[in-house]
Amino acid sequence: MNPIRCPWCGQDPLYTDYHDTEWGVPEWNSRALWEKLILDGFQAGLAWITILRKREAFRAAFEGFEPLVIASWGEAEVARLLADAGIVRHRGKIEATIGNARAFLAVEEKTAFSDFLWKHVDGRPVQNRFASMAEVPTETAAARALSKELRANGFRFCGPTITYAFMQATGMVNDHLVSCAAHDRCARLAET
Template sequence: MTEERCAWCGTHPLYVAYHDHEWGVPEWDSRALWEKLVLDGFQAGLAWITILRKREAFRAAFAGFDPAVVATWGEPEVQRLLADPGIVRHRGKIEATIGNAKAYLRIEERGSFSDFLWQHVGGHPVQNRFTGGDIPTETPEARAMSKALKAEGFKFCGPTIVYAFMQATGMVNDHVVTCHVHDRVAALG
């Protein structure tokens, strides 16, 4: 008997592993959340598999997603990244990442980036019980988080990107109820 999964993950081994072990698992670490938000921003207009395939190259190119390092970068680093075939070479997204690192650090000066994000779901994962086609692409919570991020200076964080981020980081459990991962992820919340 095959385990049932969310339809979006298909059968590609990289997608299946990501779906089964990462997607929807609550993430509380501020730096890990920032990395995922950056990667979701780079994914805009592309398939997520493209980002998964390049994730290690992104980590290498962006100093392990250390916001304190990335925030110091300027045009020389932008040029280096634009020449890096291992990542998505998009000037706007690269420059946004540098600006987002600065915004992240400003938030961290006042408190936790994790708390800043998780407040939009009351500090606990939202446990949805979707059956398939009823999964939204954005929600009022995603719109509020997007607005708050933009007010802090973040870019590439519209409501659709933010909702995908919320799904991936377990702020919402959007595994369909028939998915073998749904209950395991729900128990983590």
């Protein structure tokens, strides 16, 4: 018997696995959070399943999303990435990733990137209790504030819709529908 899931993930096994094991699970690791923010930026204008299917190719192309490595890249690496059919080949998003690596390192000089992000929800996941997808917002005041602070610190491709999707994905907010089997599991994870 299949568990009840949020309807957005459909029946694709890759998507249902992502829904069941990652989406909405609180993430506290700064480097993992940065990777997810970058991938959400690449998603802009695309379906998340497109990024999910290319995630391993992204990881290979971007050297495991190691900010220290990516921050040193220039035009040669941009050209290499623009020729890589395994990823989304968008010059602006690729250049933003390089700049975002530099911004990540600058933030990390002052505070942990995780703390920088999680302070926008007072360090604890917001537990929403939506009954239908129609109730789930595309952005919130917290997402707008996070977007504004990210941009003020040099990040790009991090508008409020992207930051809210990121907050959902990383468990900063629990937007699994209350009927979804993952809702209560993610809520329990937030208590630990």
